[in-house]
Amino acid sequence: MMRKHILIVEDDHDINRFLTLELEEAGFQVSSYGTGISGLSAVREDTPDLVVLDLGLPDLNGAEIARRIRHTDDTPIIILTAADDVGTKVEMLNAGADDYLAKPFHSDELIARINVQLRKRNGAMVRKVGELSLDASRRQAFWGEEEIRLSPREFDLLLYLCSQPGRVYSRQEIESNVWGEELPPSSNVVDVHIANIRSKLRDAGGYGVIRTVRGVGYAVKG
Amino acid sequence: MMRKHILIVEDDHDINRFLTLELEEAGFQVSSYGTGISGLSAVREDTPDLVVLDLGLPDLNGAEIARRIRHTDDTPIIILTAADDVGTKVEMLNAGADDYLAKPFHSDELIARINVQLRKRNGAMVRKVGELSLDASRRQAFWGEEEIRLSPREFDLLLYLCSQPGRVYSRQEIESNVWGEELPPSSNVVDVHIANIRSKLRDAGGYGVIRTVRGVGYAVKG
């Protein structure tokens, strides 16, 4: 497993340095920023696995940052606060924070909580479209409760179509995203795979899940 | 098997029962008590590996219990509190608590913290997936009560697969995490080790524990 990438946004230089060392010690890849602005743009660029965010930043309110991150992204966020009161906690959680930790804290505790969040997230790589659910990390597909056994390609193809339910994907797009290479122009591989997936969906009770758009491509019913 | 022994002292019967089940599920041996007095004497007799202690007991103050335990013993103590304020926390830590957790909490978090404490003491870390338990510090594997003798590589590999039960790990991931280096692309070491582990699991009665996901990798049933 790739090391998890943690992004720290904390203006106090000592704490920042301390956290960086502790988290690196714990096996994470760490990058750290001192201001809300720089941190926020780094979240966009680095796409870290988790953000540790100090509440008392000089430029931007922590809650505001959390909200902005949540707006485009669902990276887990753990908030660090100096004050430990219920009101702040509620506000933070409403702003989209996943967990919250009052200073002073043990780095062990922070690490434990980071792991809790990362575990949660990994378990939650599930995409649901109506009755259909695709669990990417387990590579399992379900229609309701019933498992649908898909081959690797079939799974990738269906997962791709589900990445934006309703949107139509051209063969070209499908080929380059699922196959990753150019296929002979005469090939009807995509069609065949679609047919096979449909057949398996039908067996499980799913009709009309994949819509074909003549002259364009395919889409899952959104 | 030398499962770690957790002692719970908690007067709320529902929480008590819930914690017992969750911790047993996580592979610990659990005994639980409803009052400070009974819990305190049980600590003396059972010499548990860790104590989970509710702060709001009817007979004895939680801090008082922590102090008394500390007086004769240095079993790790994790305190559960209803209120989450700094004063209480400081008092608890001064009384000898090792960690502290405010209700409501996720059992996952409690388990993580328990493991943190146990690891601090003697490096114990038990992972349980169905009938299978792996004790990382002793490097022993069990199917139910029966020990499975695994070679070092086999143990590491199985432990890695169990780090997120259900999730599929690619050969690549396995190689870099268990072997720590790139193996010649022609190598089928991973496969062979998987086969050997399966064979040993079968001997102990475990069938279908490791699922192979064609074209992707392997996963333990979760």
Place this chain on the structure above:
DNA sequence: GAGGTCCATGAAGATTTCTTAAGGCAACCG
């Protein structure tokens, strides 16, 4: 050094998956 365990390799065999190709069906258009 003898015996053991563990690890890596290669190759055969079994299994699943992928692709191709050909014929049929359905929609669109004059």
Place this chain on the structure above:
DNA sequence: CGGTTGCCTTAAGAAATCTTCATGGACCTC
């Protein structure tokens, strides 16, 4: 209505992947 195009189905061979087995070497223990 007939031609054209695009899509669906099916089946079979090709390709890729997984399992198993046998072998040899490295290492440790006695």
